[in-house]
Amino acid sequence: MRYKNLIFDADHTLINYTADERDALKRIFEEIGLKFSDKMLDRCCYLSEFTWTETGLYDVKNERIQREYHNLYKTHLDLLFTRIFTEFPCSFSPIRAGELLLKYLKDGTNSISHAEETIKKLKTEKGYNIYIATNGLIDIQVGRLKRFAPYLDGLFISEELKEIKPNPLFFKKILERLNCTVKECLMIGDSLLSDIAGADGVGMDSCWFNPKSKENQSGTKPRYEIKDLTDLLQIL
Incomplete structure (x- = not known):
């Protein structure tokens, strides 16, 4: 084997965040009695993407964003539901709605096509060590990644590491914990900026x-x- 350790990104690589978010929004609207349609959900998902960008959460190379990433995630949620409840009038607290979104995201079950079967085969048939390395909050990501737990050798979450991808320190901390060299690892992810450039930054x-x-x-x-x-x- 060329590699010993396969390190996967989570969202948009193994987990379908967009579908999980949509399901969570449905549950919130049902709970608070806000009527919704597919068109409204499309709009809410657009607002989420817009707010994520506006908050700077895509600008992961920015040192300020790296320092404040996890707080900005919560700021993003407050802004998102303030906008949603302005467009679709509702007296429910935006802050409380954000808390519910985090709660329901943990129950997400939408995986990227073939994710679970591929992870299983790489682990049980090919003998790789399987890890997940993700930018996110501990409480949410642990719950969302339970479906892969039987095949995981470890989980690295930015909130716990206190660094985010693509910062080289994020990857160096993983290497230290695995007690291995970069040559033994392959990073797999959908983001050129976070996953690919981040891995490249440490060789x-x-x-x-x-x-x-x-x-x-x-x-x-x-x-x-x-x-x-x-x-x-x-290829492996």
């Missing part, structure tokens, strides 16, 4: 999960590129 090989065949304009070249997670079974 770690990477695999870009690119299901929509996006053009790579990042200036960072992964060692591998795949469209489907099952492609890993062929």
Whole structure:
């Protein structure tokens, strides 16, 4: 085996965050008695993406964002529901709605196609150590990743590491805990900025999960590129 440790990103690589968020929004609206439609949910998901961008959470190379990332995540939720309840009038507290979203995200069950079967085969048939490394909050991510627990050798969450991808310190802390070299690890993720550039920053090989065949304009070249997670079974 070229590698000993496979390190996967979570959201949009193994977990379908968009679908989980949509399901969580439905549960909130049902609970507070706010009528909704598919069109309204589409709008709410758009507002979530807009607010995420506006809050700076995509700008993960920015040192201020890296320092404040986890607090900004909660700020994003407050702004999101303030906007939602302005467009779709409701007296429910935006802060409380944000807390409910975090609660219901933990129950998410939407995986990326072939995620669980691929992880299982890489672990049980090919003998790799399987890890997940994700930017996020401990309480949410642990719950959402339970479906992969039987095959995981470890889970690294930015809130616990106190660093986020792509900061080299995030990856160095993982290497220290695994007591291994970069040559023994492969980072697999959908984000050129967080996953691929982050791995490249410490000299770690990477695999870009690119299901929509996006053009790579990042200036960072992964060692591998795949469209489907099952492609890993062929290249590893």
